Amino acid sequence: MAEKLLIxxxxxxxGRQVSIQTELELTPSWTVLFGPSGAGxxxxxxxxxxxxxxxxxEICFGNEIWYSKNQKTCVTPQQRGTGFFFQDYALxxxxxxxxxxxxxxxxxSKDEKNKRIARMVDIFDLSKLENRxxxxxxxxxxxxVALARTLCRHPRLLLLDEPLSALDNPSxxxxxxxxxxxxxxxxxxxxxxxxxxxxxLSLGDRMIVMNHGTVLQxxxxxxxxxxxxxxxTAGIVGMENVFPGSIREKKDGLAIVEINDNLLEAANFGLxxxxxxxxxxxxxxxxxxxxxxxxxxxxxxxxxxEAVVLEESLVRLTVNCGFSIDALITRESKEEMxxxxxxxxxxxxxxxxxxxxxx
Amino acid sequence: xxxxxxxxxxxxxxxxxxxxxxIGIPLAGWLSITRLRWKFLIEAIVALPIVLPPTxxxxxxxxxxxxxxxxxxxxxDVFGSxxxxxxxxxxxxxxxxxxPFAVQxxxxxxxxxxxxxxxxxxxxxxxxxxxxxxxxxxxxxxxLITGGVLSFAHTLGEFGVVLLVGGxxxxxxxxxxxxxxxxxxxxxxxxxxxxxxxxxxxSFFVLSLVYATNRKVWTIWxxxx
Numbered sequence: 001m002a003e004k005l006l007i008x009x010x011x012x013x014x015g016r017q018v019s020i021q022t023e024l025e026l027t028p029s030w031t032v033l034f035g036p037s038g039a040g041x042x043x044x045x046x047x048x049x050x051x052x053x054x055x056x057x058e059i060c061f062g063n064e065i066w067y068s069k070n071q072k073t074c075v076t077p078q079q080r081g082t083g084f085f086f087q088d089y090a091l092x093x094x095x096x097x098x099x100x101x102x103x104x105x106x107x108x109s110k111d112e113k114n115k116r117i118a119r120m121v122d123i124f125d126l127s128k129l130e131n132r133x134x135x136x137x138x139x140x141x142x143x144x145v146a147l148a149r150t151l152c153r154h155p156r157l158l159l160l161d162e163p164l165s166a167l168d169n170p171s172x173x174x175x176x177x178x179x180x181x182x183x184x185x186x187x188x189x190x191x192x193x194x195x196x197x198x199x200x201l202s203l204g205d206r207m208i209v210m211n212h213g214t215v216l217q218x219x220x221x222x223x224x225x226x227x228x229x230x231x232x233t234a235g236i237v238g239m240e241n242v243f244p245g246s247i248r249e250k251k252d253g254l255a256i257v258e259i260n261d262n263l264l265e266a267a268n269f270g271l272x273x274x275x276x277x278x279x280x281x282x283x284x285x286x287x288x289x290x291x292x293x294x295x296x297x298x299x300x301x302x303x304x305x306e307a308v309v310l311e312e313s314l315v316r317l318t319v320n321c322g323f324s325i326d327a328l329i330t331r332e333s334k335e336e337m338x339x340x341x342x343x344x345x346x347x348x349x350x351x352x353x354x355x356x357x358x359x
Numbered sequence: 360x361x362x363x364x365x366x367x368x369x370x371x372x373x374x375x376x377x378x379x380x381x382i383g384i385p386l387a388g389w390l391s392i393t394r395l396r397w398k399f400l401i402e403a404i405v406a407l408p409i410v411l412p413p414t415x416x417x418x419x420x421x422x423x424x425x426x427x428x429x430x431x432x433x434x435x436d437v438f439g440s441x442x443x444x445x446x447x448x449x450x451x452x453x454x455x456x457x458x459p460f461a462v463q464x465x466x467x468x469x470x471x472x473x474x475x476x477x478x479x480x481x482x483x484x485x486x487x488x489x490x491x492x493x494x495x496x497x498x499x500x501x502x503l504i505t506g507g508v509l510s511f512a513h514t515l516g517e518f519g520v521v522l523l524v525g526g527x528x529x530x531x532x533x534x535x536x537x538x539x540x541x542x543x544x545x546x547x548x549x550x551x552x553x554x555x556x557x558x559x560x561x562s563f564f565v566l567s568l569v570y571a572t573n574r575k576v577w578t579i580w581x582x583x584x
Contacts, residue, residue, distance in 0.1 A: 051478050077481040090479040094497040103493075104485040153483060 002027045003062035005157065005189070009054035011043055018043045018213040019057075024206075026062060026157070028187040030180070032204035032221065034194060035236060040213040041193040045159050048191065049084045050077035061157070083155030083188075087162045089146040091134045098130045101148045120148035123182065140171040151186055158183070158190045164199055176202045177358055197238055201225070201277045201357040209233050222277065226324075231311075240282040240326045244359070247273045254298075254351060260323040265298040266354035277357040282316065284353035285327035288346045289337060297348035301325070305343045308334070315339075319347060364529075364538035365557060371446070371534060372514040375453040379461035379510045382454065384503070387465035388491050406459045413456070413519025420452045421524050444526045449534075452524040453514045460509040468502015469495055508569040512562060 002025045010019040018040030024031055033041040046052040048059065050066065053074055059066040066075045077084075091100050101120050105113045121127055124144040129137065137145065143163065150158065163179070164172045180203055183190060194200055200207060200221065207221045209228075216233045217224050225242030228234035245259040247268075255268035257278055266278070291300060303321025310316075315334045317327045327347060329339075339345065386405070390398060408416055424431045424442040434442050442448035472495050480490040496503070518536040525532030527541065535558055542551035 049478075049482055051481070077478070078484050078486060080482075081484075082482060084479070084482040086475050086479060088475070090473070090475040092476060092479075092494055092498075104480065104483045104489070107484075149483070 004060075005062075006058070006060040007044070007048070009044070009047055009057035009059060009067070011040075011047060011052065011054045016040075016213055020044050020208075020210070020215050022208060022215065022218055024189065024191070026189050028184070028189060029205040030190045030192060030203050032192050032194060032200045032207045033210060034197070034200050034204075034207050035210035035216075036195055038212075039195075039210040041195075041210055042161055044210075045084075045161055045191065045193050048157070049082050049159055050075060050080050051084070081153075081156045083150035083153065083158045085146055085150050085158070085160040085163050088166055089142045091142055091146055091149070093134050095134070096130070097126060097132050097134065097137070097145050100134065100145055101126075101152050103149060105152065116152055120152050123185070124148045139167050140175065143167060143171075143175065147182070151183075154186075155188060158186070158188050160190060160192045162194055163192070165194075165196070179203060180359075197225075198357060201242065201279065202359060209236055211236060225279065226326075238281075239279045239355075240328075241280040241285075243278045243323060244275065245278045246275045247271060247356070249273065255356060257354070257356065262301060262322050264349070264354055265351045266356055267352045268356065271356055271358055275359050277359045279355040279357065280325070280349055280353060282326040282328040284349060285325070286348040287317065287319075287327055287329055287333070287337070287339065288348060291346050292348060295348055296350070298351040299347075299349040299354070301347045301349075303345065303347060305339060305341050305345060308339065308341060317345075319345060321347065364533050364535040365554065365561070367530070367533065368515050368535040368558075369561075371449055371453060372511045374450055375457055375514045376461075376507050376511045378450070378454050379457060380503075380507065383458065383461035383465050383506060383510075384496070387462045387469055388495070390462070390466055391469040391495075392487070392491075405462050408456050409459050413517065414523060416456060417452065417520040417523030420455060420520065424448060424451060424524075443524060444528060444532060446525075446531055449521060449525040449532055452520050453517060456517060456520045457510040457513045460513045461506040464502050464506035464509060465499070466502075468499030468505070471502070472498045504569060508566065512566060515558070515562060 005024045005026055007023070008021045010017065033044060035041055043052065047054050047067070054067060054069070056069045058068040058070070061080070064075070065071065065073050066080060067073060092103065095103065098117060102113055102117045105116065108116070121130060124147060126144060126148060129141060129145070134142070134145070143166070164175055167175065176199060192203055204221045206219065207224045208218045209216045209224060211232060216236070217229045222242045222244050224233070225237050225239050228237055228240070234240065243259045245257045248256045248258050248263070250268055250273065253268060255266050255271060257264045257266050257276065259278055264278070286297065291302070301321040303319040303325070305317055306320045306324065307318040308315060310331070311328075313331060314328050315331055317329065317339060319325055319327060325347065390402065421443055422428065424434070426432050426435050426441045431442055442451060476494050476498065477490050480494045481487070485493065516536060518540070521532070521534055522537060525534070527533050527537050535554060539551050539554050542554065
C-alpha cells in the first residue's frame with residue numbers, strides 16, 4: 001500500500017484561522033487545493049514546505065514526522081525534500097538559467113550534476129537559453145526554468161503555488177495542456193494551489209475545496225464538481241455537472257464525446273481525441289416532456305427524474321440518463337410541467353454549453 | 360611611514376571600510392533574520408554614533424581603550440604599545456564611529472531582497488548561511504556599495520573623535536581634517552585652502568565614481584526580479 005501524507009494542522013492569524021485535516025496517498029497523482037483568494041490554500045502549501053510553522057497539529061510524510069506540536073518537532077525546509085514552485089517563480093536574478101537549475105546540487109558528483117541539468121534543459125526545452133540572464137526571459141520561459149530548477153533535485157513531493165497565474169492567456173492555455181504530460185515522467189505526488197476552475201479540471205485528480213480557512217469538500221475531482229456537498233461549495237466550484245469522458249472523434253469543429261455509453265456533441269476548441277473532463281452548467285440544460293424533433297440543440301438525452309430540490313426561486317432536478325445530471329429550472333416551469341420524481345423527461349443541451357477540459 | 364595627512368586619512372578610511380565590511384555584513388545579516396525580541400536594543404546601540412556628539416563618543420572610546428581599562432591593558436600586554444594616540448587606536452575609534460553608516464545601508468540592502476528568493480533556496484536544500492552568502496549578498500550589491508562609500512566618506516571627514524582619541528601626531532594620527540584645523544589656527548589660510556580643496560575634489564570624485572558604478576549595478580540587477 002502506498003505511503004500517506006497526513007495533514008492535520010491549524011494556523012492562526014489575527015482575525016482568521018486556517019485549519020485542514022486530510023490524508024493523501026503518496027502516488028504520482030495531482031491534488032488540487034481549490035478556493036477563492038484568502039481561503040488559506042497557500043498557507044497550507046507553505047506549512048507543507050516548512051516555510052511556515054503551524055500553531056497546532058501534525059504533518060507526517062510516510063513514517064517521517066515533519067511537524068508535531070506535541071512532540072515539538074519541526075523539520076526544516078532543507079530536510080523535507082519537497083519541491084516548491086513559487087507563483088512569481090522566485091528565480092535568482094544574478095544567476096544564469098543553467099546556474100539557477102543547478103543551484104545547490106552539491107550532494108552529487110559534477111558529472112551527475114551536469115547530466116541532470118542537461119536532462120532538465122532537454123525536457124523543458126531550454127537549450128537555447130542555458131546561458132541567458134534571468135531578466136531577459138519571457139514569462140513562459142521563466143516558468144519552465146523554475147519548474148526545471150524545482151525538479152532537478154528530484155523532490156519527493158511537488159508543491160505548485162498558482163503555477164500558471166503569472167502567464168499571459170495564450171501561454172497559460174498552452175501550458176495547462178502540457179504541464180500534466182511534462183510532470184508525468186517524474187512520477188511524484190503533486191499538490192497544486194489554484195483558484196482557476198479550468199486549471200483545476202485540467203490538472204487535478206482529487207480536489208480539496210477551501211474557503212475562509214476551512215475545508216468544505218474533499219474528493220475525486222468530478223465528484224466535487226458534480227456533487228458539491230453544500231451551497232458554498234457549489235458557488236465556489238461554479239459547475240454542477242462534471243463527468244470523466246473521452247473524445248471519440250472530431251468533425252467540423254465539433255467533438256463527439258462519450259460519457260457512460262452516451263454520445264454527446266460538443267463545440268471543440270482544438271482538443272484532440274482522448275480523455276477529457278466534460279462540464280455542463282445546470283442552468284444550461286433545457287427540460288422537455290417529449291422528444292423534440294426540430295431543435296437547434298445538438299444533444300438530447302432521455303432520463304428519469306431522481307430528485308427534486310427547491311433552491312430559493314429555482315428548482316434543482318437530478319435526472320438519471322445512464323449517469324446523473326443536474327438541471328436548474330424555475331418553480332413555474334416545474335408546476336406547469338408537473339415535474340416530479342420518476343417522471344420521464346428529455347434534456348436538451350447545446351453543443352456550445354458543453355465544456356471540455358483535456359485531462 | 361606616511362607623513363602626508365591626506366594620505367594618512369585615505370589609509371585610515373580604507374582600513375576602516377574594509378573592517379566594516381567584515382564586521383558590518385555579519386551584523387546586518389544577523390539583524391535582518393533574527394526574531395530576537397531585544398533586537399531593537401542592538402539596533403539602537405549601532406545607531407548611537409549618529410546622534411551622539413563626536414566628543415562624547417570619543418571620550419568613552421578614549422576611556423575604554425586607555426591602558427587602565429581591561430581592553431587597553433590587554434592590548435598593551437599583547438602588542439607592547441598603548442592604543443590611545445596611535446593609528447590602531449584611531450582605527451578602533453573610527454570603526455565604532457562609522458558603524459551605523461555601514462550597517463544601516465547593508466541592512467536596508469538585505470531587507471530589500473525578496474524573501475521568496477531565500478525561501479526558494481531553502482527548499483532547494485541550501486542552509487541559511489549558504490543562502491545568505493549565495494543569494495542575499497549578491498542581490499544586495501547596491502546596499503553594500505552604498506555602505507562602503509558612506510563609511511569611507513564618513514571616516515575621511517571625521518574630526519572630533521579623531522582629535523580626542525588620536526590627538527595630533529604627524530605621521531601617526533594627524534589626519535587631514537586635523538591638519539586643516541592646525542593650519543587655520545596658525546593663520547596659514549592659503550595652505551588650509553589648498554588642503555580643503557584637495558579633500559573636496561577627492562571626496563567628490565570618489566562619491567561620483569561609486570554612485571556611477573552603483574547605478575550600473577542597479578541596471579544589471581534590479582532589486583526584485
